[in-house]
Amino acid sequence: MSALFVAGTGTDIGKTHVACALIRALKARGVAVDAFKPVVSGFDPADPTVSDPARLAHALGDPSALPRISPRRYLAPLAPNLAARLEGDVLRIADLAADCRAALAGDHDLMLVEGAGGVMSPLTDEATNLDLIAELDLPVLLIAGSYLGTISHVLTAQVALRARGVTVAAIVMSESLDAPDLVQTAEALAAFERDTPIFLAPRDEHWDASALAEHLAKGI
Numbered sequence: 001m002s003a004l005f006v007a008g009t010g011t012d013i014g015k016t017h018v019a020c021a022l023i024r025a026l027k028a029r030g031v032a033v034d035a036f037k038p039v040v041s042g043f044d045p046a047d048p049t050v051s052d053p054a055r056l057a058h059a060l061g062d063p064s065a066l067p068r069i070s071p072r073r074y075l076a077p078l079a080p081n082l083a084a085r086l087e088g089d090v091l092r093i094a095d096l097a098a099d100c101r102a103a104l105a106g107d108h109d110l111m112l113v114e115g116a117g118g119v120m121s122p123l124t125d126e127a128t129n130l131d132l133i134a135e136l137d138l139p140v141l142l143i144a145g146s147y148l149g150t151i152s153h154v155l156t157a158q159v160a161l162r163a164r165g166v167t168v169a170a171i172v173m174s175e176s177l178d179a180p181d182l183v184q185t186a187e188a189l190a191a192f193e194r195d196t197p198i199f200l201a202p203r204d205e206h207w208d209a210s211a212l213a214e215h216l217a218k219g220i
Helices: 015-028 052-060 063-070 080-086 093-104 129-136 151-165 182-190 210-217
Strands: 003-008 033-036 108-120 140-146 169-173 197-202
Touching: 003 015, 003 063, 003 129, 003 151, 015 033, 015 108, 015 140, 015 169, 015 210, 033 052, 033 093, 052 063, 093 108, 093 129, 108 129, 108 182, 129 151, 151 169, 151 182, 169 182, 169 210, 182 197, 197 210
Parallel strands: 003 108, 003 140, 033 108, 140 169, 169 197
Antiparallel strands: none
């Protein structure tokens, strides 16, 4: 495994939070890790430091890497295809896949490719994150929230991923605010999802992802 697709069960559930913590933990283990987010919407060029690619660049220790990490950046906080259209651009899955493959060809032990939104969220007018995952043939790190209803969303995402022959390397339950107990929710999920290891990500910027890094490093 030289790359992982960081996919979510929905939008704004902690993909970048988990990816950044994982980057720090892998770097601490001496793993040459890199990150790529092929498209980002809701990007404010006047305040780029709060954006997902800026956070990834900071975790990598190279703030100047933002343009390389996310070459396609759009202002409107909408699905990427809609945000792109407002700026006179049209996103095509072939172009996004080509961008990813160019990034994957770089010098690294592990590349994290972070999607936009959930597994079935549109990226183009005709393709979703799942289509890009299948096109790249990458295993997935599936990020879920801990909110009421998340178990249904995780199991539904798993059905969709498995139907396309996608391997899920691990599930990370990222703590949602004002949600049921994180540990109890993960234990409830584990009763239904017995084949994929589940890790917990507290809503803490100093969360230590070393256990997740150790699990994933076995496949590098």
